[in-house]
Amino acid sequence: MSIKFPIYLDHNATTPVDERVLEAMLPYFTEKFGNAASRNHAFGWEAEKGVDLAREQMADLIGADPKEIIWTSGSTESNNLAIKGAATMYARKGKHIITAEHEHKATLDPCKRLEKEGYEVTYLDPPLDGVITADMVKEAIREDTVLVSLMWANNEIGTINEIPEIGKICKEKGIVFHTDATQMVGKLPIDVEEAGVDLLSASGHKFYGPKGVGCLYVRRRRPRIRLTAIIDGGGHERGMRSGTLNVTGIVGMGAAAALCKAEMSDDAIRLGNLRNKLEQTITDQLDGVAINGRLDKRIPHTSNISFAWVEGESLMMAIKEIAVSSGSACTSASLEPSYVLKSLGVGDDLAHSSLRFGLGRKTTEEEIDYTAQKVVEGVKKLRELSPLYEMHLEGIDLSTVEWADH
């Protein structure tokens, strides 16, 4: 089978809409275009029916009740609503929040805003393997802790936090537990009941649905979680998220959820095997390679690899027919390497030299074989060019070198 270029291996950034999802959406653009809030005519009823089905499909994927799904524009909005909404609602109980340093900006920045408003936030320092454990959370909990917000799976390295264990502790202490499950939903089976999650963010386009639609799961029973809305208006979505529903997007996200429910177990096995093959082929042929994050606690389609002595952006040039993401962002004057990798304690030099590979539903073995070979060739070529590799071969310990300021 021939490979179609460029190869897309950035499925943690976004995924293509599945053709079956698109088909489900199309009638809602033209024939069934009604406003789901129009309660007094057939156009509205039809749109509402589509939204209701999607609500069931989404709830079914995460083990929730359909009434517990609040539609949003995506995970950034869901995180904002969860964190600001819960912190504001429960402010009388306390003003302490727990999160972690390697969370997504859509969690960190709402927390930072709350800090300016008088809340205190503990940012857990992740270990080198990237996994936040229940013990870490337990130690950080205070009398005035009202909210814990920790992602289910990390977007850069794919590690899975101890969510059910953390949920149990939060339940015992009566603390609201929010998880940003953007990278987890539709990839591995999850159940909000078993995991003791009170609030969960998800985004349609991460699992073969359209962009611009997401949801927040808000627990209604044991205990009933209340949120202060951040958008005021017509009182849609149980008053938690006003605004005319994005019916086409919602229908698409629901269809995508139903497909994931049916297919994710097989996909996870297949992509896990391909991911392992990619890592194995690369580590067999190159020294100075580190796979970031705890190997046995990762989502199956994600791999983050650091290549010593070469720089990430130049490596992306070497494999330019393959779309991946680089941990380094050599585009600003400050040349900031990935804050996620830095927070794990990965050295700056390695953080500058990392690539994230995100496999997806349509990724083939041929693509993975080709990618592995291109990466090996690229790294070898760049090491020939690298003064750091030369120093390494000369036996110089790079950590002892005093570099001139630049």
Next chain:
Amino acid sequence: MAYSDKVVDHYENPRNVGSLDKSSEAVGTGVVGAPECGDVMKLQIQVDQATGKITDAKFKTFGCGSAIASSSLATEWVKGKTVDEALQIKNTDIVNELSLPPVKIHCSVLAEDAIRSAIADYKKKNQPAEATTA
């Protein structure tokens, strides 16, 4: 971000990759940058001590495509120039030649630093004896 054709050309076919004998009196070595900043350049010049002309230049660079291209270009430009002529090369010349975008200007600055650092090393090695006593 799209790279200019010249950057891609230097990246795909880097000129003068390699190393010269850094212990030689006729060789000046400059190493600038730091791994944690995302780029390190090593640039070396071989000087004809009688004429002061740079007869050969080599580089190795850890960094993005623009950093590699800037140092590759720098080795091309210094060859055949005298040491003092090579000091006239400005980072803005490199920016213009490679059409570097603003976010990549630091790569050209680093290349200019590497040239200066290599020349300074050569001059230090070849200081006239009286200069140290003067």
